[in-house]
Amino acid sequence: xxxxxxxxxxxxxxxxxxxxxxxxxxxxxxxxxxxxxxxxxxxxxxxxxxxxxxxxxxxxxxxxxxxxxxxxxxxxxxxxxxxxxxxxxxxxxxxxxxxxxxxxxxxxxxxxxxxxxxxxxxxxxxxxxxxxxxxxxxxxxxxxxxxxxxxxxxxxxxxxxxxxxxxxxxxxxxxxxxxxxxxxxxxxxxxxxxxxxxxxxxxxxxxxxxxxxxxxxxxxxxxxxxxxxxxxxxxxxxxxxxxxxxxxxxxxxxxxxxxxxxxxxxxxxxxxxxxxxxxxxxxxxxxxxxxxxxx
Amino acid sequence: xxxxxxxxxxxxxxxxxxxxxxxxxxxxxxxxxxxxxxxxxxxxxxxxxxxxxxxxxxxxxxxxxxxxxxxxxxxxxxxxxxxxxxxxxxxxxxxxxxxxxxxxxxxxxxxxxxxxxxxxxxxxxxxxxxxxxxxxxxxxxxxxxxxxxxxxxxxxxxxxxxxxxxxxxxxxxxxxxxxxxxxxxxxxxxxxxxxxxxxxxxxxxxxxxxxxxxxxxxxxxxxxxxxxxxxxxxxxxxxxxxxxxxxxxxxxxxxxxxxxxxxxxxxxxxxxxxxxxxxxxxxxxxxxxxxxxxxxxxxxxxxxxxxxxxxxxxxxxxxxxxxxxxxxxxxxxxxxxxxxxxxxxxxxxxxxxxxxxxxxxxxxxxxxxxxxxxxxxxxxxxxxxxxxxxxxxxxxxxxxxxxxxxxxxxxxxxxxxxxxxxxxxxxxx
Numbered sequence: 001x002x003x004x005x006x007x008x009x010x011x012x013x014x015x016x017x018x019x020x021x022x023x024x025x026x027x028x029x030x031x032x033x034x035x036x037x038x039x040x041x042x043x044x045x046x047x048x049x050x051x052x053x054x055x056x057x058x059x060x061x062x063x064x065x066x067x068x069x070x071x072x073x074x075x076x077x078x079x080x081x082x083x084x085x086x087x088x089x090x091x092x093x094x095x096x097x098x099x100x101x102x103x104x105x106x107x108x109x110x111x112x113x114x115x116x117x118x119x120x121x122x123x124x125x126x127x128x129x130x131x132x133x134x135x136x137x138x139x140x141x142x143x144x145x146x147x148x149x150x151x152x153x154x155x156x157x158x159x160x161x162x163x164x165x166x167x168x169x170x171x172x173x174x175x176x177x178x179x180x181x182x183x184x185x186x187x188x189x190x191x192x193x194x195x196x197x198x199x200x201x202x203x204x205x206x207x208x209x210x211x212x213x214x215x216x217x218x219x220x221x222x223x224x225x226x227x228x229x230x231x232x233x234x235x236x237x238x239x240x241x242x243x244x245x246x247x248x249x250x251x252x253x254x255x256x257x258x259x260x261x262x263x264x265x266x267x268x269x270x271x272x273x274x275x276x277x278x279x280x281x282x283x284x285x286x287x288x289x290x291x292x293x294x295x
Numbered sequence: 296x297x298x299x300x301x302x303x304x305x306x307x308x309x310x311x312x313x314x315x316x317x318x319x320x321x322x323x324x325x326x327x328x329x330x331x332x333x334x335x336x337x338x339x340x341x342x343x344x345x346x347x348x349x350x351x352x353x354x355x356x357x358x359x360x361x362x363x364x365x366x367x368x369x370x371x372x373x374x375x376x377x378x379x380x381x382x383x384x385x386x387x388x389x390x391x392x393x394x395x396x397x398x399x400x401x402x403x404x405x406x407x408x409x410x411x412x413x414x415x416x417x418x419x420x421x422x423x424x425x426x427x428x429x430x431x432x433x434x435x436x437x438x439x440x441x442x443x444x445x446x447x448x449x450x451x452x453x454x455x456x457x458x459x460x461x462x463x464x465x466x467x468x469x470x471x472x473x474x475x476x477x478x479x480x481x482x483x484x485x486x487x488x489x490x491x492x493x494x495x496x497x498x499x500x501x502x503x504x505x506x507x508x509x510x511x512x513x514x515x516x517x518x519x520x521x522x523x524x525x526x527x528x529x530x531x532x533x534x535x536x537x538x539x540x541x542x543x544x545x546x547x548x549x550x551x552x553x554x555x556x557x558x559x560x561x562x563x564x565x566x567x568x569x570x571x572x573x574x575x576x577x578x579x580x581x582x583x584x585x586x587x588x589x590x591x592x593x594x595x596x597x598x599x600x601x602x603x604x605x606x607x608x609x610x611x612x613x614x615x616x617x618x619x620x621x622x623x624x625x626x627x628x629x630x631x632x633x634x635x636x637x638x639x640x641x642x643x644x645x646x647x648x649x650x651x652x653x654x655x656x657x658x659x660x661x662x663x664x665x666x667x668x669x670x671x672x673x674x675x676x677x678x679x680x681x682x683x684x685x686x687x688x689x690x691x692x693x694x695x696x697x698x699x700x701x702x703x704x705x706x707x708x709x710x711x712x713x714x715x716x717x718x719x720x721x722x723x724x
Contacts, residue, residue, distance in 0.1 A: 255557020280536065
């Protein structure tokens with residue numbers, strides 16, 4: 001094996017020397033703590049409700065969320081609104097439909113309706129936003145990521161130390177990444193400097209500022225969480241994680257039971273296998289009796 | 296099917312009536328019950344059964360997904376999300392199917408490397424082996440077609456890159472491309488065609504799997520020593536011995552599979568595929584699924600498009616020639632001290648090619664890809680013929696039994712397993 005080792009070592013050395021060619025890119029978003037990460041992760045209902053509030057009061061004026069239906073907000077594993085709250089919420093929005101006379105009419109939304117988009121179509125959205133439609137929020141948390149590089153990407157796949165919240169962390173970092181451009185960097189009109197955006201020039205202006213959204217107060221009249229950009233971005237990122245993966249809690253809970261069952265089954269089968277092979281292992285040949293007789 | 300004794304004796308009147316008209320039960324019995332299996336197989340030999348399980352799971356989950364999927368460019372992306380959101384356990388079906396493809400390739404790569412290490416491709420198993428290469432090719436086509444179906448950015452641009460590659464084939468390339476596109480670029484007709492073919496190919500795989508298993512049962516299984524079954528004492532009956540071992544291994548593999556489905560369902564995919572397909576925006580890096588990355592690195596190692604295409608397809612097709620490129624008289628690398636080191640070097644080169652396939656095609660990455668591509672082909676064209684000629688293998692055990700119990704021991708009991716054709720199939724062709 002010595003030859004293999006020497007060759008492998010020289011290979012790795014050569015590869016490591018190649019790596020720095022790609023260093024000078026955007027900084028990696030920091031890894032945040034999320035209630036929904038890990039094997040037993042669950043969404044924080046209060047956080048999802050706050051995140052929904054941020055989306056509704058700020059983001060929804062430009063960003064659609066067309067795959068989410070009002071009823072989803074009351075489904076298990078989500079923000080946990082009641083059916084009544086969702087019905088009342090939906091009624092505040094108008095949706096278009098074609099009536100029996102073939103006329104396009106507006107009616108109040110029902111829980112089964114999709115979240116109404118802020119623009120009639122993608123072209124209108126692009127025209128109103130400097131030529132590019134703001135991305136839909138439905139699966140955005142799964143559509144964004146950043147490279148972790150070797151060897152972290154291997155660690156990320158593993159149980160307990162695994163990492164699958166890159167998209168959420170990126171969104172959180174992006175919303176906190178607005179700062180002054182470094183000296184000498186030109187920021188063209190219609191773009192904004194963002195530390196975490198690939199290429200740094202993002203069309204979206206800084207969307208959140210401290211105190212912009214008023215959260216419901218606690219029982220003592222004091223705010224439960226700070227009303228800051230950091231908190232808003234955390235809450236809305238968590239909310240987007242739910243819209244991207246509304247059955248995440250069910251998935252993780254079922255997974256735990258499936259894996260426990262398979263461990264038990266594998267354990268039993270191991271002993272069955274051992275018992276069946278016991279008479280083969282030594283010198284005695286262990287065939288079924290009828291096989292000895294024939295042939 | 297195989298030449299050894301059929302030990303199935305129908306008992307009931309109905310079974311006798313049926314067996315005299317179609318000896319199906321006897322066929323299954325001789326193939327999966329009384330079939331002699333080398334007693335020294337290790338767990339690498341369970342991957343055949345695992346692969347059959349994976350094919351079955353992919354077909355079952357795929358048929359169910361097809362009930363809810365809409366293969367039109369406008370609706371495909373949202374219909375996949377409809378499955379994820381609104382269909383009962385749709386998320387489970389879809390994640391099992393998408394990760395199932397990856398697990399299928401994990402299993403097939405272990406199966407292929409096991410084959411190469413133990414020289415299973417050598418006579419008399421050439422046809423069995425080539426059928427395996429055909430299955431692998433069909434799997435690659437099926438997986439590629441399947442990855443286009445969610446119609447995200449990677450689906451769309453992957454389809455564009457691969458169909459453009461096919462256009463480089465001389466004479467028929469343009470025709471193939473037009474047939475796949477169904478228009479002047481990748482679009483809704485392409486998606487319809489890909490969906491249709493994606494549904495067709497797994498059944499073709501199943502057909503070749505039947506031939507693969509048939510060929511296996513004619514020539515018998517190889518084993519870690521590489522020497523054939525010489526007497527019944529070298530073998531055990533397929534059922535219960537191999538069966539219970541295969542089932543145990545399959546459950547352990549399911550455990551591995553379940554982890555990905557439930558806890559890392561997106562890890563093996565690509566984030567860009569959650570952005571709906573957009574012909575106007577090219578992703579920063581167009582990257583195939585992990586199981587294609589070594590071939591993608593080979594494709595991009597060559598500056599010439601046609602040259603890259605030839606090498607990429609050549610990298611798969613060259614596998615089929617291994618039985619004739621390998622000149623060694625000994626099958627198993629356990630007894631081949633020189634070749635064994637080249638084998639592991641080959642494994643490392645394949646892994647490094649995979650890593651390079653995920654990197655942008657520039658600078659040092661291209662040079663490294665070229666070096667690895669050179670070794671990939673040299674392994675088959677230079678190492679396999681030459682090492683076989685010059686290497687002195689270490690001493691082989693006298694029999695499979697001796698490899699298990701140690702040399703010189705006499706076996707007193709047991710009259711042995713009826714073997715026959717599976718022990719010594721006809722000599723080299």
